[in-house]
Amino acid sequence: MNVKWKSLDQFSDFGLLVMRAGIGALFMIVHGFPKLAGGPEAWASMGRAVSYLGITCGYTGWGLAAAVAETLGGLLLILGFAHRPAALALFVTMTVAAIWKYYPFGGWEAAAHPAALAAACLGLLFTGPGKHSLDAGG
Numbered sequence: 001m002n003v004k005w006k007s008l009d010q011f012s013d014f015g016l017l018v019m020r021a022g023i024g025a026l027f028m029i030v031h032g033f034p035k036l037a038g039g040p041e042a043w044a045s046m047g048r049a050v051s052y053l054g055i056t057c058g059y060t061g062w063g064l065a066a067a068v069a070e071t072l073g074g075l076l077l078i079l080g081f082a083h084r085p086a087a088l089a090l091f092v093t094m095t096v097a098a099i100w101k102y103y104p105f106g107g108w109e110a111a112a113h114p115a116a117l118a119a120a121c122l123g124l125l126f127t128g129p130g131k132h133s134l135d136a137g138g
Helices: 005-037 039-053 059-079 083-105 108-127
Strands: none
Touching: 005 039, 005 059, 005 108, 039 059, 039 083, 059 083, 083 108
8 A cells, every 4th residue: 555645744734733722622621620620629639749849838829830731721722822831831730740640659550641741742842833823823
């Protein structure tokens, strides 16, 4: 079978849109908004993840920052607006989440999902949003 894979290069910006929209929606709907709606008690619980980085205070603030990063960052990815700062914030958030999942919950099996999201966000940081974005003006 002789498939002309190279011909798909013309759709790379559409591919970035699909990735941004899919990952952004996942962050907003599945991860971010439920955490944001959880309130201060949930934020403090989630914010304790930074304790694995040696940070021993401000858990409510750290949890709120993660919930906002996931909710707002997801929306910004979808729109392709402030794409790189959003991708960076999500990369950092997911890296902390992967570390938190790795240590107390059983290694890479538990950390795989946030680690994969961190890798995807790092890739989006370097690729940029593509031409189908608000950052590109169209």
